[in-house]
Amino acid sequence: MKNVCIYLQVHQPYRVKRYGLFDIGHDHAYFGGDEENDLNNARVLQKVAAKSYLPTAQRLLALLERYPQFRFSLSISGIALEQLERDAPDVIDLFRLFAKSRRVEFLGETYYHSLSFFYSRPEFERQVRMHAETIERLFEQSPRVFRNTELSYTNALGAWADEHGYLGILAEGWDPVLGGRSPNHVYRPMNARRTKLLLKNYKLSDDVAFRFSSRDWNEWPLTTEKFGQWLSAADGETMNLFMDYETFGEHQWEDTGIFDFLSALPGELLKNPQITFMTPSGAIAALPDRGVIDVPHVTTWADTDRDLTAWLGNELQQAAIGTLYGLEARVHAASDASLLEDWRRLQTSDHFYYLCTKWSADGDVHAYFSPYGSPYEAYKIYMHVLKDLEWRLRVNESSVQTSPHGSATAARTQPSREAAVGVGV
């Protein structure tokens, strides 16, 4: 038997609007871009919902109805769910029908699609809990398989998932960590007692996600027949096709034929009686593990380096994320819900991706996707926003002072110069 295991990622960040020096201390609505551009989060979400989320969901629901064997999994960031509930609730309704089918698995991740695992374990765990609660509330499932932001993975994360009782965890099937082995098996993380590892078959996944519409590709056009032959010919027990949900309709537009490909694929694959569909949990339950995978350094699913350098590779990214996590203790001490939420929304990995300069000479126009004019523009805006966040902390801190008995009291009884600021804000 040959299993096909599909996982689709749904995610939309809260993009930071254009924010300048003179906004600091005045405007705290960082994500409230309302212009007709790609920094208007509601606008982007509705556009992607119309182009991808809704039409893809309708096709997937039709497939679930038509083929009782069809299964797949989704991972949806908490902030994507939050935005969908507010700005495109139709999408949530369809996703709920997925859950009702009992053949769609919802995976666990950080609520804020963050890199917090690498900066603050307590923060990471809080975000994972928040996400699980949201999935339970909306889809009446508890995530049993975990995938970390950008499919980042390392032995330490495998050990964490094992400690926390996950059945499995997803990672990139990157050749150096496989050491000549096939990605098409279930493996074990280092030192894991129970948790299993599923590795992305990046070749087959990227044939769909990246190369589908590329006319420079010698296999273009990709037909379901051809793709079915490749799957049938592949060795191993599970073909893990991991990609963005937005592949369907957004990264690959409807006119490339991507929807027809999606609708035809299960039927084509099921012509081969050897092929079946499984969710990650199903694959882990059904298939034996074939050994341990050692990943001492972080791998991700990004570009040719498959590491974190797309998010954390340059000084700007390091300054931005270092400053952000450097505020953690003060943010918690402030006991201000909106401040905490803004700090968390600023953790989303996309903010750091926009600062990436690795594919471009300084000052060039960048070929990769970003709603900002350049990584430098994005950095300047992000650092202004962080300064405002810190400004709010300063105001908060100065409005609370320690009484002679050591307990914190509001400064109203003895207003200081700084405390007066807090009142006016």
Added chain:
Amino acid sequence: MSTIFIANLLALFLSLFVAGALLGAVFTHTRSGRAAVDGARRRLRALIFGWEFPPFNSGGLGVASLGLTRALSRQDVDITFVLPKAYPLSVPYAKMVAAELEEAGAKVTYAYPSATAADGTPLYGEDMIGQVKRYAKAGAQIAKREPHDIIYAHDWLAFGAGKAAKGISKKPLISHVHATEFDRSGGGRVNQTVYDLEREGMHAADRVIAVSRRTRDMAIQHYGVPREKTHAVWNGVDDETAPAYDEMRAGRLAQLTRAGHTLVLFAGRLTLQKGPDHFLNAAAKVAAKDPDVLFVMAGSGDMEAQLLRQAAGLGIGNRVLFPGFLRDHDLHEAYASADVYVMPSVSEPFGISALEAMRLGTPVIISKQSGVAEAVPEAIQVDFWDADALAQAIEQVLAARPKEREAHAVRGHNAAARLSWDRAASEIRAIMDELALSGI
């Protein structure tokens, strides 16, 4: 070397000029400019070639063009001000004329600082040298149509037009040097084409006015201009080119200072000449000791990406804010809100921004390598390359007690008030009169 001469034969009006005893040619009026104008002085018609004019300007050249034109109009000079391109500009003190050059043809990679407007769009297309040459040709045509007694050209961009006009009308020509290629390159490679145009423009002129003694000496040493036809006339500041203190006090940046921050401001093009990298080196030293200080680097330019990386690499990414190019109200608000304004230029012909900040009561630290340092000895001065000295100077200003701070502000404000555009225009009028007298 002291010179006394009669300024105006027709009115028998006597002006007394004392040239600086050692350096020779900074003219200081013995009487205030306004008081000296008694109405009997002959009116002069000046044909002035400029390159930019507020609000269509990218920097000091435009500001000086406005300040001088307006102040000269009060010195009995009737001005026709020529720009390469037509702008919706109308001012009561000059007739604005456009040379109406055709749009740039071939693109060249060498773009000039003054070539862009505030938002970064090229004012004259990318073929700057080509535009300068076409402007020169147009200068001759304009000289035929516009009656004038004297020709005046602001900086190398307009020198060619001034020279061509002189070729037609044979009237005396004053070339005003606002910056040289040696300043703009900041110690880097000098563009030979630009140098040649500058040199030609200075040699064609009957008088060369430079914005400082520093710049005048460059004209003499690097361009071979005879000392006797050079003058240094400092730039100025007044209500027309910069706002007064009171209107700027309650700014949006006060929120930062109210939260306990102090602000150290850099404002200028982010390019080698302005020394932004030296500013960051000093900033790192100050920030290491002071948890409340913030640095603001206002401006845009070819070094921006490098500076962002430098700040992040120095570990002060969260202490330096880059608001981009600020102009008008935003810029003046930044000056007024700053606890100290730093101008660490590697080579600054003058540095009007220092006067604008002083006028708003903000202490300034300027590099010894700036022309304005001659004019305001009361400002703190350091070598641009000495990050330790700059850091110490910043710390010293930030540590000053309110009383010292107030005294410093008053001294700076008074110094800026002393350096008016009227003073500069009165000195220039005297040079014009001298030219008329000598019958050139």
